[in-house]
Amino acid sequence: MKVLLIQPPIQDFYDTDIRLQPLGLCMLKGVVRERLPEITIFVRDYHQGHGRRDIPLPPELSYLREYYAYPDSGPFSMFHKYVHFGAPFDRIADEVRRESPDLVGISSLFSPYHREAAACAREIRKRMDCPIIMGGPHVSAMPFAVLADPNVDFVVCGEGERVLVEFLTALLSGNSYDRVAGLGYKRNGEPVLNPPAGNYRFDELPLPDFSDLPPERYRFGNKPLCFITTTRGCPHRCEFCSVHLTFQEGFRQRKPGHVLHEMEERYSVGYRAFDFEDDNLSFHKGKFTDLLRLVIQRWPTGEILCTAMNGISYLSLDKEILSLMRQAGFRDLNLSLVSAEEQSLAAAKRPHTVRKFLETVEQAHLLGFRIVAYQIIGLPFETRDMMVKTMAVLTRLPLLLGVSIFYLTPGSPMARGFPLQNDADVVKARSTAMAVETARFCRDDLYTLFITGRIINFLKGLKLGNSQVSLKHAIEFASTQGKRARIGSDLLGRLLEEKRLHASTSKGHILLPRFRPALFFEVFEDAGFIRTREGGTIAVERC
Template sequence: MKLLLIQPPIQDFYDTDIRLQPIGLCYLKAAIGKFLPHVDVTIRDFHQGWGRKTLPIPKELKYLQEYYPHPDKSPFCSFYHYYHFGATFEQIAVEITEFSPDFVGISSLFTPYYREVLQVAKIVKEKANCPVVVGGSHVSAVPQSILQDDHVDFVICGEGEKPIVELLREWQGGKNYDQVSNLGYKKNKQLFFNPQGENYLIDDLPHPDLSDLDQNRYLFEKRPLSFMITSRSCPHKCTFCSVHLTFGKRYRRRCPQDVIAEIKERYNEGYRIFDFEDDNLTFYVKEMKFLCRELIAAFPEKDVQFVAMNGISYLSLDGELLQLMKEAGFTHLNLALVSSDKTVRETTKRPHTVEKYRKVVEDAVHLGFSIVSYQILGLPSESLASMIQTLSFGARLPILLGASMFYLTPNAPIAKNFPPLSVKEMFTSRLTAMAIETEHFQREDIYTLFITTRIINFFKGLRVENCSVDEALAIAQENGGRDKIGSDILQKLFCEKKLYAYTKKGYKELPKFKSTLFFDVWQNLEYIATQNNTRINLAIPGVKFVC
């Protein structure tokens, strides 16, 4: 029996060139290899490594042309082209025909890309005419949206290792699909969804099988990157997060010795960068410190690097753990601040404090970590003043700002405050769509704050001593290249109260940028802290911009 597991392409204004390793499919292949060794499993990643193709902007997103009107090449650019990232559907059709699978599984991780999943399912039916099962985070949230499609036979909700093994057994045997936990299936054109069941114990899961993946497609700083997962689910209950829909509410952590064994295995395969993709890597502080000590002992030559690009909860970090992480080979910290407003944190059930965050940043900067702090722009319960407060707070710390524009994930706790998402709303449930507006803020506000974050990061990235903003812009001019372009645009902004894009045809105004809102933020700042922990002073008596 030949089983083909597929990571499909996606279509959007942007894509990340990292964090695309289909680790979930690799776990499925390993589990099937352990429990059904007679099944021949192949993973095909049709997303990463195939390049991109420009597409017309879909009708549902046409309103964004006012916000992304120019092919901006400045340091403050947002988006412009709409792309197909990955293999074309024609290429996928050819490969499926050549492979001739008996069964196909397709990953559906993110809600706005469900159309690409269904297009691949259609191709499978046309070229191989075999059963199709779809799983992933989107399926776990709204399984009926996928199973109701004519080209999908089964869906798996939640964790997939045990359900897919049981599904394949039943498909080859008695076809008693009602006995398979987490499974959705069709009978007489009706949809049935079985109760959720327990997956295999986390320490009984075999290490993910990456043998079908080309290492050269998954790079970080030009070196092969491997995902690592040491736990599943999260003990926190943030209302905007949907992790519990996939992994359940029970937080489980792998044995540290088994994690070390997997890292050594990957090291022997040639991987040198390890990205921990846990939803909460450091919750159990004692175990995390033990893991770090083991990593220090296992790799004394320091030729490995560890990152956690899915973010780290600063609530569990202390000085000793940060020191151990640094010694082990962690270089970057992605911290999820979300908001500095206490009311917003309470509303979203974030068990964090600003005081704790500030102390972690202080300790981490002292140790030499590069820090990105993530803020969600446009939480439905948040005011514009609150967003400005958080942005200003981050601007005064020696970190880079990561702005994530809010989008609604189906059936996440926060979604209970909204009507069920329509087909169109599921399609626009993406960062680039800026789909949510409230009585407190409009799309122009979120767009402006997003660009403002990039302007602040421009200053943070300059290598300067303590200086005025005029002096910082002069240094940017001398640097040339994108720094000079950024300096020119900012001089125009300060003098004309307008923001411009930089294009091959010259400077083009960005009409949806609200300069009044930008200056509201600017006036809230006394200074901007650079990544090198120097200050660019914004309000020095007697200093004016040269217009």
């Protein structure tokens, strides 16, 4: 039997260049090769390394045209073109037909990109009549909706390793599927979803099999990048997150020595950067500390790079752990604040505190970390003023702002408070859609705050050292730092003088009518000053 696992392309206004390695599919390949060695199984990534092309904006997102209207060359630019990132669907299907597999598995990781996974299934089905199975977080959130697709024969809910092995065993033997826990299928045209059961022990799973993926395709800076996980699940239950639907067995962790062995295996084939894709890497302080010490003992400083692009919980971070992280090869620190309003953190059921966040930022800055702190704007229970206050807090800290616009994730606890999501709602479940408005804020507010975050980051990124300068001086300094910075200096100067923001295009400066200058000035005046990433200070005169 021959099995082909596919990571589909995606369609959006932008793509994440780094976080693309299909770790989940490679974990499935590893366990199938261990437990069913008679099966030939391949992984094909049709997302990374297959180019890009502009495509029409979906009708459901047509309202965004007035927000993303211009190809802006300035540093505050929003999006413009809607793009297909990856191989064309017809080429994918043609290649699958040439491979002639007995089963095709398609990953559906993120809900707004499920249409791309469905398009792969549709085009494959046009060319050959082999069974198609889908899995991933979106499938776990909406299994019956996925199973309703005539081009999808089976679905996997939750963690996939045991489900896939038992499904393949039933497929080989001709046995019934009704005993394959977590499998969805069709019986006489009607959907059937078997109850879930436990997966194999996480710390006993074989290593992911990356043998189908060239190391040079995935890079962090100039180093070949490998994904790795030390844990599964998350002990927290944030209202906007649906991770519990996929990892239903709670929080589990591998032994530090096992993780180090995997890193050594990857190092031996050329990987030099490791992205820990855990949902809560540092939750178990003792085991995380043990892992860091093992890494420090194994590799000299600078030999490898470590990062956690999925973010890291600051609850268990302290000076000792941060220092060990630096020695182990961490240079960047991604922290999720969400909001600086304690009542918002409570509403989101986050156990984090603002005080702990501020303490962590200062400690990490002193150790030389490049910090990005994430704020979610557009949370349904927040007001515009609350978003302004959070952005002002982050503006005063030595970090860059990661402004993320809230979207309703299918299967999240928060989604239960909204009407049942249809296909159009799922397509809008992305930050770029700015889809959620309430009586407390509108889309123009989200758009303005997002751009404001970019303006603040433009200033925070200026190489001013530890000096204290005026906003006027900072803008003048920016004008000497290259073409794009010069454009930013000009646009910001005009905004401060004229109370209007323009896009910089090949046809000259064009006014951005949806940008609300008054809201921008609220943030600046509330902040009082801007602390650069290097630790310098830019005084904000009353605007």
